[in-house]
Amino acid sequence: MSILEYNGGACLAMVGKGCVAVASDLRFGAQATTIATNMPKVHRINDKCFVGLAGLTSDNQTILNKILFRTKLYSLREEREIKPSVLSNLISTMLYEKRFGPYYVEPLVCGLEGPEDKPFISAMDLIGAPLLAEDFVLIGSTVTEALFGICESLYRPNLEPEELFEIISQCLLAGVDRDALSGWGAVVHIITKDKVVSRTLRGRQD
Amino acid sequence: MGESDYSFSLTTFSPSGKLIQIEYALSRVGKGDTSLAVKAKNGVVLATEKKVHSLVDETSVQKISYITNNIAVTYSGMAPDSRVLIRKGRKKAQKYFRTYHDPIPVAQLVKELAGVMQEFTQSGGVRPFGVSLLIAGYDDQGPQLYQVDPSGSYWAWKASAIGKNTVNAKTFLEKRYKEDMELEDAIHNAILTLKEGFEGEMNENNIEIGIIGEDRKFRTLTPSQVKDYLGELE
Numbered sequence: 001m002s003i004l005e006y007n008g009g010a011c012l013a014m015v016g017k018g019c020v021a022v023a024s025d026l027r028f029g030a031q032a033t034t035i036a037t038n039m040p041k042v043h044r045i046n047d048k049c050f051v052g053l054a055g056l057t058s059d060n061q062t063i064l065n066k067i068l069f070r071t072k073l074y075s076l077r078e079e080r081e082i083k084p085s086v087l088s089n090l091i092s093t094m095l096y097e098k099r100f101g102p103y104y105v106e107p108l109v110c111g112l113e114g115p116e117d118k119p120f121i122s123a124m125d126l127i128g129a130p131l132l133a134e135d136f137v138l139i140g141s142t143v144t145e146a147l148f149g150i151c152e153s154l155y156r157p158n159l160e161p162e163e164l165f166e167i168i169s170q171c172l173l174a175g176v177d178r179d180a181l182s183g184w185g186a187v188v189h190i191i192t193k194d195k196v197v198s199r200t201l202r203g204r205q206d
Numbered sequence: 207m208g209e210s211d212y213s214f215s216l217t218t219f220s221p222s223g224k225l226i227q228i229e230y231a232l233s234r235v236g237k238g239d240t241s242l243a244v245k246a247k248n249g250v251v252l253a254t255e256k257k258v259h260s261l262v263d264e265t266s267v268q269k270i271s272y273i274t275n276n277i278a279v280t281y282s283g284m285a286p287d288s289r290v291l292i293r294k295g296r297k298k299a300q301k302y303f304r305t306y307h308d309p310i311p312v313a314q315l316v317k318e319l320a321g322v323m324q325e326f327t328q329s330g331g332v333r334p335f336g337v338s339l340l341i342a343g344y345d346d347q348g349p350q351l352y353q354v355d356p357s358g359s360y361w362a363w364k365a366s367a368i369g370k371n372t373v374n375a376k377t378f379l380e381k382r383y384k385e386d387m388e389l390e391d392a393i394h395n396a397i398l399t400l401k402e403g404f405e406g407e408m409n410e411n412n413i414e415i416g417i418i419g420e421d422r423k424f425r426t427l428t429p430s431q432v433k434d435y436l437g438e439l440e
Contacts (some may be wrong), residue, residue, distance in 0.1 A: 089308070092353075
């Protein structure tokens, strides 16, 4: 088993009309054992920028702390909040610095940026190769096939925030149901220019 | 103990609280050719004297240098010292871009360069830089102009002058500055101010003008463009 599959976990982001949605499952486990069922994988950097981390939990925590360190210093020095696209490049650089001894994380960045609050999503592999998509991105090496399938089928562009919430919830819950190492509920954040709405979903508790 | 007894050491304060070496560095700046800059509401202009010996090929001398596409710098004082700072500034700007894939904000670049200049006032075996810099740029915060001194202090200015003619030039600029000045007016005022303190005849070969507008691309005017502006003065 690959080290990236040890803890399981899944995270998904989708672009809607003037909004982005990001969701993750809540399971934290060590191979077959489930240790906790209240561990979300999505973290807020600022009101318009969220980071999702899948992969080895230990490295997720380390990299999250490093990201928070860098973004807080950025806000202090530059007197402005970091944009999602800039954060994506920052994380990419941070990961590539460890090219020959990498962090076993798969990050996902999403948010709104610019004066028009344009949606931005991106995902990376463990050494920082970025993937910029217009529709959706997903991370979590144990669920990729399942999630890709259902997202391709259910996703359509220009969904309003409420519709996007329905679509992303259905996709994530159905996808993690196919994976033994992810699930136990989900948390979904819908990010619009005025607010972030967060909801916790109860899925199959297995 | 007089002040001069402390002037040998950069890293020792004098009794009155000064670092005399920095004062001396400022004197060196005060002997340099005048440079000035004016910030307009839609851009910034840098203007500088370019006095060289008649046998020097003046097209090879560049007093206004680019740090990035949208940030440029001019100096008064020792040219070799300015080159070191420009080189460091360029590297820092690229390093920033390498990490963030976002162009460095003017204020950040200024802080970095000022930090470098400050390091050379608190280390052993070095001397302060013998230049003051005028840094002009246009980023998301709009047009900006900064001055950095050998001590590492920096200020944001609406218009400033450094070098030989700093006092008179600043007085002149103060009278003519308006908050909502357009870039063309700023260029006009910059050239007039430069002419005020110019010893000898000013022409398109012994001054250098650089401008940045809303397109955020810095460009140095060619001698023929400078000549056109000079013609408008008459």
